Amino acid sequence: xxxxxxxxxxxxxxxxxxxxxxxxxxxxxxxxxxxxxxxxxxxxxxxxxxxxxxxxxxxxxxxxxxxxxxxxxxxxxxxxxxxxxxxxxxxxxxxxxxxxxxxxxxxxxxxxxxxxxxxxxxxxxxxxxxxxxxxxxxxxxxxxxxxxxxx
Numbered sequence: 001x002x003x004x005x006x007x008x009x010x011x012x013x014x015x016x017x018x019x020x021x022x023x024x025x026x027x028x029x030x031x032x033x034x035x036x037x038x039x040x041x042x043x044x045x046x047x048x049x050x051x052x053x054x055x056x057x058x059x060x061x062x063x064x065x066x067x068x069x070x071x072x073x074x075x076x077x078x079x080x081x082x083x084x085x086x087x088x089x090x091x092x093x094x095x096x097x098x099x100x101x102x103x104x105x106x107x108x109x110x111x112x113x114x115x116x117x118x119x120x121x122x123x124x125x126x127x128x129x130x131x132x133x134x135x136x137x138x139x140x141x142x143x144x145x146x147x148x149x150x151x
Contacts, residue, residue, distance in 0.1 A: 007124070008064030010114045014128070015055045017110055019068050021103055022048035034093060044100070044138065051131050058124060097142060104139040108132055 022045050029041035056066035087095045111132035115125065 004062055005064075006118055007120060008059055008062050010118055011055050011059050011062070011124070012064070012067045014110065014114060014131075015052055015059065015066055016068060017107060018048045018051040018055065018131075021107065022052065024103070028096065032093070032096065033091075037093065037096070047134060047138075051134075054127055054131075058127060101139060101142055104135050104142075107135050108139070111135070 025041045025045035025048065029038055029045060032038055032041065059066050087099055111128060115128050115132070120128065
């Protein structure tokens with residue numbers, strides 16, 4: 001029972017992270033002018049929404065309740081949200097993309113820490129690795145190709 005509660009707690013932490021990052025992306029989407037960036041942030045918000053949906057389903061399957069309340073990661077995401085609002089006011093699209101890279105890197109670190117912390121069942125590990133891989137792929141794409149800004 002204790003292990004199950006730890007698993008639910010860790011999954012809820014990832015749920016909160018993804019929920020907050022989704023909100024950040026949606027806020028930024030409404031403030032950027034570039035159609036390429038609007039499309040990018042819409043896609044990133046949808047991706048995080050899907051992550052939340054799958055994590056929530058897994059939490060319920062484990063006998064828990066998805067909890068979107070504030071956690072230790074809330075302070076970090078609040079700082080990024082405030083930082084992005086400032087960056088948006090400068091209209092510096094390179095800085096916006098840099099902030100997104102920072103959020104993605106931090107998310108990857110959180111996934112790694114949680115995956116390493118608890119022995120999850122194979123299906124949960126597969127879900128978390130799949131989500132982490134999607135975030136990593138997005139980060140690699142941004143770093144390798146700055147076409148988001150050039151159009």
